[in-house]
Amino acid sequence: ARLYNLREPHRSRRLFAVLELVQLLNKRNSIISTLSRGMKQRLSLGRTIIHEPLLLLLDEPVSGLDPIARMQFRQIIKALQEAGMTIVISSHVLSDLAELCSSVGIMELGYLVESASIKELYQRLSTQQISISVMSGLSDLIAEIKNSPWVEAWEVLPETQQLQVQFSGTPEDAATLLRSLILANIPVTDFHCTQEDLEAIFLKLGHKQAN
Structure with a gap:
């Protein structure tokens, strides 16, 4: 704080606020070498x-941290975002970026292959899937989903009564599909939507660039 020319009483108030933010207020008198890796990471951020x-x-800010420390670090980053700070994160842990970032740039082989908001990236490049399980009558289920304008393709999972469906509709359209299956007396036991994550999108874009 002194190196940044913070003067009293602002310096003391700022030190207290930062230690509280990074959840180290109870360690303010501790020797740094006695802190855990996660604590040292948060102290470095502070x-x-x-x-x-x-x-x-930030470069790989959660690398090497255990799940609890990762969660704590993400909470701090979100608090800084809400306070209006612009944060640029370089990371290979794409699941963390999906939770933290509003926009993303994806690089492959030294090229920026994509730059967009998270929302736009998912809408444009992420395939939505619906997993549907039935007690019996898998052929009846297939016959019924063929009538849906939002079903692009499907795959029967081996040795199960389950379909993996590629779906292009909205959540409301998915609800309509489920309603139609129930009205057709299809014995549905499980129906849930999933979407390709950032890692799957990255692999798609990287493959395009490599070609």
Whole structure:
């Protein structure tokens, strides 16, 4: 704080606020070498934001952290976002980026192959799927979903009474499909929607670039 020319009483208030934000207030008198890896990571972040920068650059911020430490770190990042700070994260852990980021740039072989908001990326490149399980009558289920204008393709999972359906409709359309199956007396035991994640999108884009 002194290196950034923060003066009293603002310096003490800022130190208290940052330690509270990174959840280390109870460790303020501890020797750094006694802290866990996750605590040291949060302390490093606190040192970086002590002067309230407008832009924060983070490189693999949750690398090597256990699940609880990762969750705590994500909570801090979200708090900084809500406070108006712009944060740029470089990471190979794409699941973390999906939770934290509003926009993403994907690089492959040194090229920026995509740059868009998370929402736009999912809408344009992520395939939505519906998993449907029935007690019996798999052929009846297939005959029924053929009538849906939003079903693009389907696959029977081996040795199960379950279909994996590629679906192009909205959540309301999915509800309509489920309603039609029930009205057709299809004994549905499970019906849930999933969507390809950022990792699947990255692999698609990387394959295009490699070609």
